[in-house]
Amino acid sequence: MADMKTKTGTTVIKNTKIADGVFDMTLRYPEGKAPSEVKPGQFVGVFMNDASKLLPRPISICGWDPEKRDLRLVYRVAGKGTKELSEASSGDAFEVLGILGNGYDIRVLAGKRVLLAGGGIGAPPLLGLANALAGAPVPAQVTAALGYRTADLFLKDEFEKTSRTVIATDDGTYGFHGNVIDAVRNELVREGELPFDVICACGPLPMLRAVKALAKEFSVPAYLSLEERMACGVGACLGCVVKTAGEDPHSHVHNARICTEGPVFKAEDVEI
Amino acid sequence: MKNDTGRRPDLSVVIAGVEFKNPVMTGSGTFGSGMEYAEFVDLNRLGAVVTKGVSNVPWPGNPTPRVAEVYGGMLNAIGLQNPGVDVFIERDLAFLEDYDTKVIVNVCGKSIRDYLDVVEKLADLKRVDMLEINVSCPNVKEGAIAFGVNADSLFEITQKIKRVAAQPVIMKLTPNVTSISEMAKAAEAGGADAISLINTLTGMKIDVERQSFVLANKTGGLSGPAIHPVAVRMVYEAAHAVGIPVIGMGGIASWEDAVEMMLAGATAVAVGAMNFADPRITEKVIDGMEDYLVRHGIDSIRSIIGAVK
Ligand SMILES: Cc1cc2nc3c(=O)[nH]c(=O)nc-3n(C[C@H](O)[C@H](O)[C@H](O)COP(=O)(O)OP(=O)(O)OC[C@H]3O[C@@H](n4cnc5c(N)ncnc54)[C@H](O)[C@@H]3O)c2cc1C
Ligand SMILES: Cc1cc2nc3c(=O)[nH]c(=O)nc-3n(C[C@H](O)[C@H](O)[C@H](O)COP(=O)(O)O)c2cc1C
Ligand code: FES
Numbered sequence: 001m002a003d004m005k006t007k008t009g010t011t012v013i014k015n016t017k018i019a020d021g022v023f024d025m026t027l028r029y030p031e032g033k034a035p036s037e038v039k040p041g042q043f044v045g046v047f048m049n050d051a052s053k054l055l056p057r058p059i060s061i062c063g064w065d066p067e068k069r070d071l072r073l074v075y076r077v078a079g080k081g082t083k084e085l086s087e088a089s090s091g092d093a094f095e096v097l098g099i100l101g102n103g104y105d106i107r108v109l110a111g112k113r114v115l116l117a118g119g120g121i122g123a124p125p126l127l128g129l130a131n132a133l134a135g136a137p138v139p140a141q142v143t144a145a146l147g148y149r150t151a152d153l154f155l156k157d158e159f160e161k162t163s164r165t166v167i168a169t170d171d172g173t174y175g176f177h178g179n180v181i182d183a184v185r186n187e188l189v190r191e192g193e194l195p196f197d198v199i200c201a202c203g204p205l206p207m208l209r210a211v212k213a214l215a216k217e218f219s220v221p222a223y224l225s226l227e228e229r230m231a232c233g234v235g236a237c238l239g240c241v242v243k244t245a246g247e248d249p250h251s252h253v254h255n256a257r258i259c260t261e262g263p264v265f266k267a268e269d270v271e272i
Numbered sequence: 273m274k275n276d277t278g279r280r281p282d283l284s285v286v287i288a289g290v291e292f293k294n295p296v297m298t299g300s301g302t303f304g305s306g307m308e309y310a311e312f313v314d315l316n317r318l319g320a321v322v323t324k325g326v327s328n329v330p331w332p333g334n335p336t337p338r339v340a341e342v343y344g345g346m347l348n349a350i351g352l353q354n355p356g357v358d359v360f361i362e363r364d365l366a367f368l369e370d371y372d373t374k375v376i377v378n379v380c381g382k383s384i385r386d387y388l389d390v391v392e393k394l395a396d397l398k399r400v401d402m403l404e405i406n407v408s409c410p411n412v413k414e415g416a417i418a419f420g421v422n423a424d425s426l427f428e429i430t431q432k433i434k435r436v437a438a439q440p441v442i443m444k445l446t447p448n449v450t451s452i453s454e455m456a457k458a459a460e461a462g463g464a465d466a467i468s469l470i471n472t473l474t475g476m477k478i479d480v481e482r483q484s485f486v487l488a489n490k491t492g493g494l495s496g497p498a499i500h501p502v503a504v505r506m507v508y509e510a511a512h513a514v515g516i517p518v519i520g521m522g523g524i525a526s527w528e529d530a531v532e533m534m535l536a537g538a539t540a541v542a543v544g545a546m547n548f549a550d551p552r553i554t555e556k557v558i559d560g561m562e563d564y565l566v567r568h569g570i571d572s573i574r575s576i577i578g579a580v581k
Contacts, residue, residue, distance in 0.1 A: 007550060051344075053341060054497075054545065055549065056549075228337065229338065230339065231346060234309065236302065236308035237301065237302060237350065238333060240336070241333070241336060241353070250355065251332075251353050253332040
């Protein structure tokens with residue numbers, strides 16, 4: 001029983017504000033305790049130091065540096081837990097559960113024309129994906145379409161290093177005025193075609209629904225990164241399910257666990 | 273860990289003739305079938321794995337959101353999603369074959385017949401050491417009222433299950449009743465070999481910004497450290513009302529909480545929601561209990577059961 005998984009104590013290396021309410025955090029694993037494999041699209045459960053907050057906060061992996069054992073998380077302050085996170089400074093400690101869930105298979109995406117569609121705080125995991133695709137043996141041609149509320153953008157410059165980038169803002173203060181799907185229709189659809197081999201999307205549910213419809217309309221396969229309230233994060237509590245088109249592998253009731261079978265699903269496999 | 277006499281204290285307990293290597297079990301529904309946590313916890317160290325509620329046919333459960341955090345606890349309205357007893361036997365019980373721990377199968381149903389179907393299917397299986405009957409399930413026939421909130425129906429279901437069960441039967445009581453003693457007595461009168469308590473307390477959480485319920489089901493079961501004092505009180509009352517063993521649970525977050533529950537009258541304890549906060553919590557509770565016995569020079573954990581009158 002030598003290789004038991006456990007909660008791991010990590011140290012905050014950096015925690016900086018990169019936009020209104022959005023923070024960029026680096027957590028360092030102790031030597032010998034780093035996860036052996038980390039894929040874009042996977043997530044960790046971050047435990048709060050205030051024990052009255054029982055449950056781990058699921059946060060996607062934005063970046064992973066195996067040499068430094070540094071995990072990068074980009075998160076929005078959405079409630080009490082993420083507020084506690086935002087108040088941390090370097091040297092503080094947080095326990096982390098994971099790496100959790102199934103991420104993207106880089107081999108499947110390598111060499112393809114990939115459209116990344118990110119809405120708001122859905123952008124960080126896609127940045128991890130863009131960087132992994134750029135570093136793949138056969139790099140993919142990546143276009144990132146990113147939607148923000150306003151011109152208070154984050155991670156845009158980093159996407160631009162590897163990807164063609166299209167920006168949409170809800171209030172029109174930067175780039176395309178409207179949502180990310182309309183930006184894709186306006187700026188990327190050419191002669192009735194969506195010139196991509198695959199779409200990877202992460203963002204709020206209405207956006208994911210629109211991506212699913214778009215993918216169907218243009219017959220492009222799509223992967224969606226889903227979110228749900230979680231308790232265990234490891235597949236035990238059945239809190240985090242999504243309706244699936246086929247029988248799920250756990251309960252055979254068309255309810256797959258986002259933390260275990262997901263969070264990345266093929267669009268046609270989930271009923272959202 | 274050794275005490276004055278140089279021997280390790282004896283952590284084993286016996287319930288209805290079944291010997292457990294220690295009194296620490298997992299709370300049904302918080303540990304899957306053990307499979308989900310096997311990479312985190314050495315299942316061989318546990319007194320027992322209590323599996324997620326299983327019904328005669330697959331149940332899809334409730335719409336999401338199904339879980340919410342509250343101060344010092346959580347609400348859940350999973351709705352007993354499970355693959356049904358056939359898949360459970362083939363996959364989950366088969367997985368547990370390889371482990372040296374007792375297996376208690378938690379059973380749910382919407383009618384007495386549903387329960388009996390599951391109990392009958394489990395009857396021949398050697399891997400099943402005990403049954404735990406969740407009477408907090410909605411009784412569809414009686415209009416979605418739980419079996420466990422009425423002493424007469426609790427007596428009836430206990431008696432009917434006992435007639436067909438091959439393994440000893442634990443009736444798991446709901447705390448959402450006026451008198452837990454009365455329910456404990458009804459289960460004992462029906463022939464239960466043991467009772468376990470508490471299941472979750474019905475609660476509700478409203479998102480004040482969105483002005484809506486957090487859970488799709490509106491209400492959910494409260495568990496975690498927030499309910500521990502209620503659980504201790506109910507275990508104490510139940511243990512004084514009946515002669516059969518009591519398995520205590522509700523908000524156990526440390527070995528102190530587990531010892532407290534045993535002092536109140538529990539023969540064994542189960543850890544539920546805290547598995548989510550620390551997957552290794554059960555092992556820590558076992559270690560802490562052993563340490564406690566050593567410090568107090570107690571040879572057997574059995575001598576603390578109900579020691580505080
Ligand atoms: C797989 C996955 C990946 C995620 N990745 C990121 C990310 O990279 N960056 C980011 O900013 N956010 C991400 N989220 C959302 C993030 O988990 C929530 O914003 C966060 O849990 C809110 O916690 P809180 O304590 O601040 O909010 P509170 O509202 O105080 O939290 C109360 C409880 O609800 C849960 N909760 C609240 N909102 C959500 C939500 N949207 N999704 C899931 N649980 C929620 C909390 O975990 C906690 O248990 C992700 C969610 C999932 C499921
Ligand atoms: C997510 C979740 C699922 C549960 N599912 C079941 C179940 O299937 N059957 C059951 O009898 N009790 C179930 N319970 C109740 C627990 O087994 C336990 O009685 C209760 O949560 C109190 O203990 P705790 O505070 O340690 O969690 C569930 C509890 C939780 C939190
Ligand atoms: S969070 Fe418990 S099963 Fe996914």
